[in-house]
Amino acid sequence: MENNAPSTPIADTEVEMTAVRSQGAGGQNVNKVSSAIHLRFDIGNSSLSEDHKARLLALSDQRITRDGVLVIKAQTHRSQDMNRAEAMGRLQELVDSVALPPRVRRPTKPTQASKRRRLDAKNLRSQVKVLRGRVSE
DSSP states (O other): OOOOOOOOOOOGGGEEEEEEOOBOTTSSBOHHHHTEEEEEEESTTSSSOHHHHHHHHHSOOTTBOTTSEEEEEEOSSSSHHHHHHHHHHHHHHHHHHTSSOOOOOOOOSOOHHHHHHHHHHHHHHHHHHHHHHSOOO
8 A cells, every 4th residue: 555645754863772682492692683673652752743643543553552652673684773774664654654644435325316317227227128028010
């Protein structure tokens, strides 16, 4: 889903990055996992607009805690810098996805004009069927 919303850049000062060293399988430190990054972004104290914050908080995302902190974890790359860039990219992508309010759905009830068209077409079909049965002399 491509969203052409105006991008709201996130300042590095609004994001708290934590390097995480975790144990790999078998108890040894694994390089790939030891360069993991946990990114914490406090939605309530950010410089985003109020409606933007509300839409972010309304998302049903497991990464958003009850107190409005978004936690993104990145550990796919061996280098910490690459994990940091990936986490920032994911954060920016999430913020951009809610930049525009959701589109308003069109009303689901049929209009009077469309009801009439449907009825006219139905009547025309029945008239044609009646005419088909008659033999012209």
